[in-house]
Amino acid sequence: MRMTKIYEGAYQWIMFGRDVHKPEKIIDTNQYMVRTANRCLLIDPGGIELFAPMLAAVLHHAPVEEITDLFASHQDPDIISSLGLWDQALPNAKLHAATLWEGFLRHFGCETIEYVPIPDHGGVINLGTTELQIVPAHYLHASANFHIYDPHAKILMSGDVGAALEAPGTPVFVDNFDMHVEKMRFFHQRWMPSNQAKRAWIDRVRKLDIDILAPQHGRMFKGDDVKRFLDWFEALQVGIAV
Amino acid sequence: MQVNQTKSQFVAVASIAAELSAVMEVAKEISLAAANAKAIAFRAGEKAKGFQPITDFINELAKDTIELVNNINEYAFHLYRLTVNEQRMTEACRRFEKVGQLAVGARYADSLATPLQEVRLRTQICHREFIIQVSELLIKLADVMHPARAARVIAANSRIEASQAGEYLQSLQAVAESVDNAAQIINDKVHKCRSALTIINVAE
Ligand SMILES: [Fe+2]
Numbered sequence A: 001m002r003m004t005k006i007y008e009g010a011y012q013w014i015m016f017g018r019d020v021h022k023p024e025k026i027i028d029t030n031q032y033m034v035r036t037a038n039r040c041l042l043i044d045p046g047g048i049e050l051f052a053p054m055l056a057a058v059l060h061h062a063p064v065e066e067i068t069d070l071f072a073s074h075q076d077p078d079i080i081s082s083l084g085l086w087d088q089a090l091p092n093a094k095l096h097a098a099t100l101w102e103g104f105l106r107h108f109g110c111e112t113i114e115y116v117p118i119p120d121h122g123g124v125i126n127l128g129t130t131e132l133q134i135v136p137a138h139y140l141h142a143s144a145n146f147h148i149y150d151p152h153a154k155i156l157m158s159g160d161v162g163a164a165l166e167a168p169g170t171p172v173f174v175d176n177f178d179m180h181v182e183k184m185r186f187f188h189q190r191w192m193p194s195n196q197a198k199r200a201w202i203d204r205v206r207k208l209d210i211d212i213l214a215p216q217h218g219r220m221f222k223g224d225d226v227k228r229f230l231d232w233f234e235a236l237q238v239g240i241a242v
Numbered sequence B: 001m002q003v004n005q006t007k008s009q010f011v012a013v014a015s016i017a018a019e020l021s022a023v024m025e026v027a028k029e030i031s032l033a034a035a036n037a038k039a040i041a042f043r044a045g046e047k048a049k050g051f052q053p054i055t056d057f058i059n060e061l062a063k064d065t066i067e068l069v070n071n072i073n074e075y076a077f078h079l080y081r082l083t084v085n086e087q088r089m090t091e092a093c094r095r096f097e098k099v100g101q102l103a104v105g106a107r108y109a110d111s112l113a114t115p116l117q118e119v120r121l122r123t124q125i126c127h128r129e130f131i132i133q134v135s136e137l138l139i140k141l142a143d144v145m146h147p148a149r150a151a152r153v154i155a156a157n158s159r160i161e162a163s164q165a166g167e168y169l170q171s172l173q174a175v176a177e178s179v180d181n182a183a184q185i186i187n188d189k190v191h192k193c194r195s196a197l198t199i200i201n202v203a204e
């Protein structure tokens, strides 16, 4: 599992991805970690097949007892089907996920981990020394969907928004936006159901100060590419299957 | 090995649940047959005097069976929960061991030792409880055989009583027949449950 530090301050953001051992037919995912002095948040910790390489990678940065928080942007298996295994591994952790998905996510196994339901309007994740915002992103693409915004690190973890399907081993940042667009177009048109939801999200996100837009698949956007992405997404017609 | 074991547990527990719900259906049929017989015996009056207490008895037996099966169903559900838990924990052990291999050299690799130990212990405890529950269930299943056996004896008596019921002979004989059949079916189903459970016990 490749690990890339994307923010270093009083705490760190680390991106995990591009796992070379990943079974071929499983979609490649990015996992993110926010590491403070004594706590640790895993954002979209991933699918069941990824659990072992993911935890092994995490153990380079934190012991299991300091992994105190998990966040699931939505209910998809590539996001959180590993929950039942984290549930056995983490002695004191909370899962922050939508109220709406609780009855569904519990199918993965959630006995030791405390389920902290996120209401539709979002909320915060307090990690003691820092606080992250939970930003609503409903219908992008799941009915209840949230992103994580860190106002200090200026990172927006955007779930499936900004995702691209790429060849294995691809770089972690977009280096040529125009070329990158083709890897995103169909994914967004087909997976995102609502132009109205898209507009509401763009209005909300444009007000945030963002250095890095960090999606769950493909490459991250940095600097001006963040604005380029928002403009491109704004102009895109989504929900094309009907 | 471990994974296959929980798989066969799933199959066994599922087949028990299926057999039990069949037993339940049959027991309900018996109680319906008893009500029916009672009505006929009432109409037959004097001619079916000997039949009346039998119908009450059949009804009792059906009730007993339903109650026992309800009780057993709870056991079966508990066995199912235990199997799910055991399967999850077995899977967790397997994955944690994999983490151990992949995390060689990681700074905090050792921190997984405690969770691994604990999940191994919980798996053992869970499996032990499963074994205990299975043997208790076997005993309970033997209890269900009793009313079924008694029902067969009663069915035989009913035939004798029916033969004295004149024009009601045929309908009362049909009742006796259906009670006998039902008891036979319950007997078979319970046998199937027991052999499904014995397979797990043997797999130990
Ligand atoms: Fe998704």
Ligand SMILES: [Fe+2]
Pocket (backbone or CB within 6 Å): A076, A078, A079, A159, A160, A216, A217
């Ligand atoms: Fe995804």
